[in-house]
Amino acid sequence: MTGETPISIEVRLRSAGLRPTRQRVALGDLLFAKGDRHLTVEELHEEAVTAGVPVSLATVYNTLHQFTEAGMIRVLAVESAKTYFDTNVSDHHHFFVEGENEVLDIPISNLTIDNLPPPPEGMEIAHVDVVIRLRPKQQD
Amino acid sequence: MTGETPISIEVRLRSAGLRPTRQRVALGDLLFAKGDRHLTVEELHEEAVTAGVPVSLATVYNTLHQFTEAGMIRVLAVESAKTYFDTNVSDHHHFFVEGENEVLDIPISNLTIDNLPPPPEGMEIAHVDVVIRLRPKQQD
């Protein structure tokens, strides 16, 4: 066998209560076909147009937010003007290249966080984001 | 004794090569007088105006960026539309309240990160940000 059968985008969309329209399916394919990715709205839009799916920017915004609500992707905490969406919803972390505003997955590592503080009353932890900010090494 | 003598804003500005103008000193006072804070440009601007220092928004933007370059404050990695500036430049971490876009310091805790991955070639780690995203506890 060649691997696990991925659940089709159509099915995933339906379980999320979203109609599997051409645009949503195409965006879902782009997002999930190539492994884990972090994209901005503009990047995904451009990919879609290049791939022959002339979806509008507004629809990409809508769709990414819907996918986020459905828990299929999530928003990354980076200090950039643009919003980054991550197709990997599990606990893992990121490098963020200053200046270039580029997001990289932290490769296989056993980074661990210990002694997480308790959340304040009435709150629960939704997610823990570790962003390792990188800059070009300066040899002065 | 009542504590350490803080270095005056004037001196700090001069060492950073910044003229201690009325606006910069006032903003610096607001930023550093009350312990560690995280503020948006708008919040600081409003504080300044309320405090009787009618500085312009553009100047607050300029000043916060200059302070950041001087290493006096830093920008936080949160997934908010607004930029948050933190007066605490040391390694410490944050709660981020979803929806409210509120940033809270993580109180005294011995949160530690182990097995930090090595940065990619030619890059060095500028800062490690841990953002613990909070949401209201739901008891369903």
Next chain:
DNA sequence: CTGTGTGCAAACTCTTTGCATAAGT
């Protein structure tokens, strides 16, 4: 005085919204 800094308003970028048209079930 001379060079910086400041304020204002306009410009820019990213994101959201309203509404007519198109597509899914």
Next chain:
DNA sequence: ACTTATGCAAAGAGTTTGCACACAG
């Protein structure tokens, strides 16, 4: 058919920029 999604263009929010005036040294 009926409902929901899409596209477009305009509006919003946050941030940056250009230039005349003001202030610090």
